[in-house]
Amino acid sequence: MDSLETRELRYFMAVAEELHFGRAAARLGMAQPPLSRAVQRLERRLGVTLLERDRRGVALTGAGTVLLDEARAALDAVTAAARRTRRAGGSGSGERLVLAVKAAASHELLTELLDAYAAEPGAAGIEVLPSGICEQGEMLRDGRADVALMHTPFNSLAGFDSEELLTEGQIAILPAGHPLAARGTLSLDEVGDIPDLPLARWARHGVFPPGPGPEIHDMTQLAQLIALGRTAAVIPESARAWLWAQHAAVPLTDAPAVVTHIVWPAHSRSRALAELIRTATRL
Known part of the structure; x- marks a missing residue:
């Protein structure tokens, strides 16, 4: 059976990140024995060893490392689905988009973009959400944001769709x-x-x-x-x-150029987001 439950993934991820069953159980607010049994059941169902256990502690196997990466992505996707669904149904005033931006970056571009988009017929409401230097990607993955302004070479755009908007020194x-x-x-x-x-x-x-x-x-x-x-x-x-x-x-004479991109999840089908991206690329 290949299906996995989010509860199983959360249990495994806590142990994999803590590398200690006691600390993981405390983090999850549960007793250690049922947590150990849950991870063992998961290993039996998958037919692989996820964690090496000995007197020195707990270590991830190769299979465990793969599942940890996949679990993070899967749980982010579940969280994102819940957040975006609530956002879509939480207001009677129409669709709303959350735009993540690095604090104080691209101020003039952001102002022009918001003004130009607001002038479009049927424009959605835009909530601007300031973020830390490398947080925008995480905010897109877990659903806190629908779209972001990100900057290479500082941000990774892997896994997202994007359009270049501005290059500067x-x-x-x-x-x-x-x-x-x-x-x-x-x-x-x-x-x-x-x-x-x-x-x-x-x-x-x-x-x-x-x-x-x-x-x-x-x-x-x-x-x-x-x-x-x-x-x-x-x-x-x-x-x-x-x-x-x-x-x-x-x-600075020798600093690498900074490129501002508008970035969004590759699977997005939001019409409001598509219009915002078209507006951005026209600026």
């Missing part, structure tokens, strides 16, 4: 009074080697990269720390829209 944001703020251009090496201004660090998939710079959680925090002379940042040119008077923007 990058700039360094420095405190306005810093000596390098008067330069006409800078290189990435120069920006990364300022002793008194370590580059800000953003989390990607929940993990902060190593380095001496401060860990940044939102754009307001970043703006304040730059104004106080505690950090610098490298961001796309379009992010000039949120700069303060205490900031200076210096173009």
Whole structure:
């Protein structure tokens, strides 16, 4: 029998991520023995060993690694289906779309897109949902968003449909009074080697990269720390829209170009979404 229940997948995923039956049981709010029996039944039904168990603990087998990846995708799809269904039936005012955007990115493009789409006959309501630096893909997969503005090379577009909208350079944001703020251009090496201004660090998939710079959680925090002379940042040119008077923007000569894409799940059949994409590609 090849069918799997979402409950089984959640049980297995908890053990696979915790690599400990006791912690997984606590996470699921259940006792350990029934959790162990459920995973054993799943292994018997599939005819494979998913977890190696010994005195040192629990480890994933090759088959277990495959099922963990597939389980995450399957549970995201189930969650997405529930969220999008509720959204479709939760308002009497017609279809509504949720657009995920990275905070402070592509501000002018986003404004133009929302204005142009709102002018279309029968346009759906658009909820703009700010997100972290690499969260848009996850928000599309689990149904929190229907469409997103994503940026390569920072975001992966794998598994989605997309259209390119804008290509731009990058700039360094420095405190306005810093000596390098008067330069006409800078290189990435120069920006990364300022002793008194370590580059800000953003989390990607929940993990902060190593380095001496401060860990940044939102754009307001970043703006304040730059104004106080505690950090610098490298961001796309379009992010000039949120700069303060205490900031200076210096173009970078060797930073890779940033491409903004409008991105959506490949299986989407929403007419409102199709019209939004057509509007975006016309801009």
